[in-house]
Structures are given as structure tokens and as C-alpha cells.
Amino acid sequence: MKGTDRSPVLRKHVSIIHSDTSRSKWGLVQRKVVNSLLLRARETIIEAIGSSDKERLDEYLEKTKGQEINYEIPLHRLKKDIHFDSNDHSLIKEALFGLATSAIEYNIINSRGVKEWAVMPILSYGKLVDGKIYFRFPSELREELLYPSVYANIDLAIQNSFISTQSLALYENVYRFINVGETPIFPVDTLKRLLGIDTSSYVEFKAFNTKVIKKAVKEINHQSNIEIFEVELKRTGRKVSGIRFKIKPNAAYKVLEDTDTTIEMSEYEYALHELGITKKQSQRIFDRLSIAELEERINAIQTTLRQRSDIDNPAAYAWTVLNAEETPSSPQTRTSVSKPPTESKLIIDGKLPFEEIERRASDELMLKLKDMYVSTMSSKRTAKDKELHAIAVSGQWDDDALYNSFASYVESTMYIRRDLMKHLTD
Structure with a gap:
């Protein structure tokens, strides 16, 4: 893939990246819509306070803590963000419905050793009227989502190059470890849940590896700014129990000098x-x-x-x-x-x-x-x-x-x- 135009970059909190979407059956459109809404909501806050300064953002989020706040995005802007060129908006409506009605689990992996678990839909409200989408995040999530202290930068141009839901999900889950060079070992069932796959699917690891992992890795290496150069399998006896991905910047990916794409802290x-x-x-x-x-x-x-x-x-x-x-x-x-x-x-x-x-x-x-x-x-x-x-x-x-x-x-x-x-x- 070649970078051709400057594209929006989303700071996405790892509690959303590292979430279990297997029960809610998120599709590719839903994943892209989430990123667009998060980006627009953060832009709205910056516009409201006139600054992206961390202290100003902290003050605003603390002042509005617990409040139910609505955001809006023009439909044409969302369609541009997710490269949706159809006039049939039923898929977007279905995506919003699923985001507002299907609960997902957050922080099923916490690398700091703190056991945290939360379950709720990512949207508490959504409406499409007069060419605009109105939406709201649960107040319990809003502060974390919109000014995260730990986040990955997701380039919307890169996300839109993916044609597989699992490829985008895997990309988001490995990209934030680019400075480290490798991911933690993901237990097989955990990786399935992070990719939105029910743990009862692909009982044989060989099928999961062939039909999901290898295809996703190939697409990531071809379409994105990172390369997964090794997939390390951890075994318990003869059974594959975990997977680690070793990653590096993709030398074949062209990044424009004026791009906002940066690698933030894992x-x-x-x-x-x-x-x-x-x-x-x-x-x-x-x-x-x-x-x-x-x-x-x-x-x-x-x-x-x-x-x-x-x-x-x-x-x-x-x-x-x-x-x-x-x-x-x-x-x-x-x-x-x-x-x-x-x-x-x-x-x-x-x-x-x-x-x-x-x-x-x-x-x-x-x-x-x-x-x-x-x-x-x-x-x-x-x-x-x-x-x-x-x-x-x-x-x-x-x-x-x-x-x-x-x-x-x-x-x-x-x-x-x-x-x-x-x-x-x-």
C-alpha cells in the first residue's frame, strides 16, 4: 500500500483495542465506525476548549465527569472516514444498532497485573436524522476513551485498506507493541475473542491458523505500516496453547513527510x-x-x-x-x-x-x-x-x-x- 493523502489518525485507548467482541459479533463496518466516532468525539472536545493541551483536556473531562454528553458527525464525514461509497445506509444503521445494543468485555488482558473487567455497549445512544449521526458514549467509558493515557494511533487510511474483520482486529492488537518488537503470548482462546471469534469455532488449531491467522498476517504485511515477520507458537505438550507475534516497521510502506502517523507509547x-x-x-x-x-x-x-x-x-x-x-x-x-x-x-x-x-x-x-x-x-x-x-x-x-x-x-x-x-x- 502507498500513502497518498494525509489521513486522520485516531488515538484509541487500549481497553477498546483489547476487548472481547466475540459475543457481539462486530463486523468490519462496526470496527471502522467505532474508530470514526471516537475520532470525531475527541475533535469535538478540542474544538470546545480550543486546545489539545493535556492539562486543558484533563480539566474539561474532570469537570464533565459522569455527564451524558451527545456528539454528532455528518453522515458524509463518517462515510468518508470508513470509505463507504454506497447510498444504502442500512449497513451503517445496523452497525450503530449493534454498537448500542451489544455488550462487549473490556480489558480482558491487563499487562500491569491489575485484574479489571467491565461489560457494556460502547454506545449508549445513536440516531441518524437529516444527514447527521448523533451518538453518546457511556459516562463510565467517556473519560478514558476521549483522553486516554495509554493508546495506539490508528491511521484511518490504513484501517480502510483491510477487507477482513480479523485482519483489522489483529492489526490493532499488535500495532501498539511496535516499539517493543513483540506481543505478549496470547492464549489461543483469548486471541479468538480479541478477533471477534467465538471460542467454540476452529476447534482444531490448524484450521484457526490456516483460515484466520495466516490470512490476517498476509493482509497486514501487504496493506499496513507494520510487518509481522514471525508467528511464534507456544505449546503445552503437543497442543498449541499460545501465540506471540514478532513485529517491525514495514519498510515497503511509504509514509508521507506531513503525515500525523506516529508510534505512541504501549x-x-x-x-x-x-x-x-x-x-x-x-x-x-x-x-x-x-x-x-x-x-x-x-x-x-x-x-x-x-x-x-x-x-x-x-x-x-x-x-x-x-x-x-x-x-x-x-x-x-x-x-x-x-x-x-x-x-x-x-x-x-x-x-x-x-x-x-x-x-x-x-x-x-x-x-x-x-x-x-x-x-x-x-x-x-x-x-x-x-x-x-x-x-x-x-x-x-x-x-x-x-x-x-x-x-x-x-x-x-x-x-x-x-x-x-x-x-x-x-
């Missing part, structure tokens, strides 16, 4: 941001940890910070845990939550970014750190670590992956080894 990046981890540091973590390991460590950090008041520098503590060789046990498994030992206190009390360490370190210290890194990596067993070790031994220290890994190692080592810190110049 919930993982947002959680790290809330912990004080910078974007550059986050990327290093994504390079190092799998999604499962990242989820486990984020949950452990959040639990510890909620239960302990003696951690003076949460960002430094989080950085240390994220870079540790093993995930620390949660506070519940400890016999006490006493003040951390001296070594831990040194780790969390302060840290220098690698760029500052590199600036202040002598050539001799940097050589020593590189020798220490090579020695440490020589004992690693994963294929990725072995590859980094080989690159380091060959002296290619300007390699991006090696640079990120070495930087993380140096930062952690310098916090622990105070004898090394004293060799830094002011």
Missing part, C-alpha cells in the same frame, strides 16, 4: 515512564527482556514501591531491578520489609547516565569496564548474549545493540562498585 512504555525510566533507557530494556520478563519486573517494582517507604529514588531502584540478572522476589515472599542493606542503599540512592560516565571516565577506566563486560558476557548462555560477546571481542563498540547493552552494564556496575566511582573526574 502500556509497557507508559509503565516505565511512570517509574521514571527515560525513553532511551526503555529501549535498552526492550532489547534485553522478553515481554513476559518485562511484565514480571514491572509488577514486582510497582508492588515493592507501594509497600515500602524507604526507597528514596524509585527511578534508580526500578532501573536496577530491570537490569538485574534475575527478577527479585516480591515483598510478600520476604520475612520482613526492613530497610535495605547497604549495597541496595548505594544502588538506589543515585545513578549517573552512561553518557555522563563516559564523559568523566579516563581511557584506562573505559578499557577496564570493557574488559569486565567481555568477561561477564563470556559466561552468558543466550544466543543474543553470545552474539554481543562476539561483537565486543571483535572491537565493534559502535554497534547499536552492543552500545546499549554495554551502557546498561556500565550504569549498573558503577552504582554497585563505589571503588570505580571514585575514578571519575569532575
Whole structure:
């Protein structure tokens, strides 16, 4: 697909992307209509307050919290948004009827470890009259939908290139992990529900894989700005129990310079941001940890910070845990939550970014750190670590992956080894 015109981009909350539509039987038109209505409602708020500033939006949504607020969109605008060129509007009416009468489940996956569940239709009201559509979201959802803190950007031009409901649903569910490079492992039944398929369908995984997954992946790779380059199957015994999708930007997709399409935070990046981890540091973590390991460590950090008041520098503590060789046990498994030992206190009390360490370190210290890194990596067993070790031994220290890994190692080592810190110049 080639980008030809600038197209609207929707910020869509992950609780809607990650929702179970299998019982409501959402079709392709309904999915596209939802995106158009969400986009128009958010535009209406921005027009009303005259700004897209986060604080202004927060103030408006807090002020109108719990209120039933109607929105409207010209029928011709909605038809343009979803590339609907027929004068038979029965499909649009059916889509609105289904959205207002069929309940869907929200947040059936919550990567922050919080068990949340809600069920309701996405529209509480819809009407088509005089060339306009009037609609309303349930007040319980409105604040989240219209100024989400965690969202994916959905380009309406890309959504309209899909001809399969499952392809669009899969695209929305994997696209938000583009910065991480892979999705979590979706249990097979969960993936079916996210794609709007009843769990009793495709009893044999082979049929589900052939008729749904492979077709959707092919369409996504051909029509969108991302490429699913590997579908990893997880097995329990001989049975496929889960699926992970590995993704990257689609080099064949042309993006115009003036497009609004951007890649926003996934919930993982947002959680790290809330912990004080910078974007550059986050990327290093994504390079190092799998999604499962990242989820486990984020949950452990959040639990510890909620239960302990003696951690003076949460960002430094989080950085240390994220870079540790093993995930620390949660506070519940400890016999006490006493003040951390001296070594831990040194780790969390302060840290220098690698760029500052590199600036202040002598050539001799940097050589020593590189020798220490090579020695440490020589004992690693994963294929990725072995590859980094080989690159380091060959002296290619300007390699991006090696640079990120070495930087993380140096930062952690310098916090622990105070004898090394004293060799830094002011």
C-alpha cells in the first residue's frame, strides 16, 4: 500500500483495542465506525476548549465527569472516514444498532497485573436524522476513551485498506507493541475473542491458523505500516496453547513527510515512564527482556514501591531491578520489609547516565569496564548474549545493540562498585 493523502489518525485507548467482541459479533463496518466516532468525539472536545493541551483536556473531562454528553458527525464525514461509497445506509444503521445494543468485555488482558473487567455497549445512544449521526458514549467509558493515557494511533487510511474483520482486529492488537518488537503470548482462546471469534469455532488449531491467522498476517504485511515477520507458537505438550507475534516497521510502506502517523507509547512504555525510566533507557530494556520478563519486573517494582517507604529514588531502584540478572522476589515472599542493606542503599540512592560516565571516565577506566563486560558476557548462555560477546571481542563498540547493552552494564556496575566511582573526574 502507498500513502497518498494525509489521513486522520485516531488515538484509541487500549481497553477498546483489547476487548472481547466475540459475543457481539462486530463486523468490519462496526470496527471502522467505532474508530470514526471516537475520532470525531475527541475533535469535538478540542474544538470546545480550543486546545489539545493535556492539562486543558484533563480539566474539561474532570469537570464533565459522569455527564451524558451527545456528539454528532455528518453522515458524509463518517462515510468518508470508513470509505463507504454506497447510498444504502442500512449497513451503517445496523452497525450503530449493534454498537448500542451489544455488550462487549473490556480489558480482558491487563499487562500491569491489575485484574479489571467491565461489560457494556460502547454506545449508549445513536440516531441518524437529516444527514447527521448523533451518538453518546457511556459516562463510565467517556473519560478514558476521549483522553486516554495509554493508546495506539490508528491511521484511518490504513484501517480502510483491510477487507477482513480479523485482519483489522489483529492489526490493532499488535500495532501498539511496535516499539517493543513483540506481543505478549496470547492464549489461543483469548486471541479468538480479541478477533471477534467465538471460542467454540476452529476447534482444531490448524484450521484457526490456516483460515484466520495466516490470512490476517498476509493482509497486514501487504496493506499496513507494520510487518509481522514471525508467528511464534507456544505449546503445552503437543497442543498449541499460545501465540506471540514478532513485529517491525514495514519498510515497503511509504509514509508521507506531513503525515500525523506516529508510534505512541504501549502500556509497557507508559509503565516505565511512570517509574521514571527515560525513553532511551526503555529501549535498552526492550532489547534485553522478553515481554513476559518485562511484565514480571514491572509488577514486582510497582508492588515493592507501594509497600515500602524507604526507597528514596524509585527511578534508580526500578532501573536496577530491570537490569538485574534475575527478577527479585516480591515483598510478600520476604520475612520482613526492613530497610535495605547497604549495597541496595548505594544502588538506589543515585545513578549517573552512561553518557555522563563516559564523559568523566579516563581511557584506562573505559578499557577496564570493557574488559569486565567481555568477561561477564563470556559466561552468558543466550544466543543474543553470545552474539554481543562476539561483537565486543571483535572491537565493534559502535554497534547499536552492543552500545546499549554495554551502557546498561556500565550504569549498573558503577552504582554497585563505589571503588570505580571514585575514578571519575569532575
